[in-house]
Amino acid sequence: MRRAATILLGILLGALAAGLGIGFFLMKANTDRARLADEVAATVAEATQARDENTKAIQAANTKLNASNTEVAKAQALIKSLQEERDQIAHATALVPPPPKAIRGWQDAVSLGQELSLKLPATLVVDGNTTNALTASLKGSTLADARILGITPYDAARESELLASFTHATSVSYLVDNRLLTGSEGSINGTDGTLYVLRIRKDGVATHLLWLRVSKKNGLDATTALTILASIRFAS
Numbered sequence: 001m002r003r004a005a006t007i008l009l010g011i012l013l014g015a016l017a018a019g020l021g022i023g024f025f026l027m028k029a030n031t032d033r034a035r036l037a038d039e040v041a042a043t044v045a046e047a048t049q050a051r052d053e054n055t056k057a058i059q060a061a062n063t064k065l066n067a068s069n070t071e072v073a074k075a076q077a078l079i080k081s082l083q084e085e086r087d088q089i090a091h092a093t094a095l096v097p098p099p100p101k102a103i104r105g106w107q108d109a110v111s112l113g114q115e116l117s118l119k120l121p122a123t124l125v126v127d128g129n130t131t132n133a134l135t136a137s138l139k140g141s142t143l144a145d146a147r148i149l150g151i152t153p154y155d156a157a158r159e160s161e162l163l164a165s166f167t168h169a170t171s172v173s174y175l176v177d178n179r180l181l182t183g184s185e186g187s188i189n190g191t192d193g194t195l196y197v198l199r200i201r202k203d204g205v206a207t208h209l210l211w212l213r214v215s216k217k218n219g220l221d222a223t224t225a226l227t228i229l230a231s232i233r234f235a236s
Contacts, residue, residue: 095230
């Protein structure tokens with residue numbers, strides 16, 4: 001009986017030891033699995049952060065590259081414009097300031113907004129003088145459209161609109177007060193006069209858009225138109 005109890009106790013102790021051993025290895029396995037899971041999660045997080053940082057770095061580099069390309073394109077366009085301006089100046093008609101006799105009785109028109117001044121015949125009146133436009137019309141006219149002159153900051157769309165109104169046009173270029181005036185003069189359908197549409201440029205940049213109408217109806221001729229243009233002076 002005692003021997004059987006001893007055997008049974010041995011079996012129980014062995015089972016207990018085995019159970020404890022298995023439990024220890026299971027606990028260790030679970031601990032190792034949790035540690036590995038944490039390491040994997042940390043590695044994934046680091047990889048994700050590295051990927052995000054790399055993406056941001058690439059985006060920043062692309063932004064800088066695009067900005068550099070834009071600046072290079074602007075510089076190239078300016079160089080091309082300067083070259084064109086230099087070539088056009090060489091062939092432009094220089095308009096010298098009119099002598100006092102030629103503009104006797106004319107009025108001064110000063111536009112602070114446009115940073116320029118010019119002389120106008122007594123038959124014209126300034127009816128608009130803002131930062132957006134300097135305009136002059138025929139004094140006391142009963143014409144539906146008595147506007148004779150308009151000077152605005154350069155507007156490519158407006159320039160295209162005016163040029164599209166020509167039925168016949170000739171390219172012209174003038175040099176006035178160290179500014180290049182280039183564009184066209186020609187006829188408009190339904191009128192007997194001439195329209196000048198001129199882009200004013202300085203250092204390769206278009207600064208102003210000028211249009212001027214002359215006709216028998218408004219009493220202005222080509223000579224008067226050129227005298228008006230020759231009288232323009234710029235603030236800088």
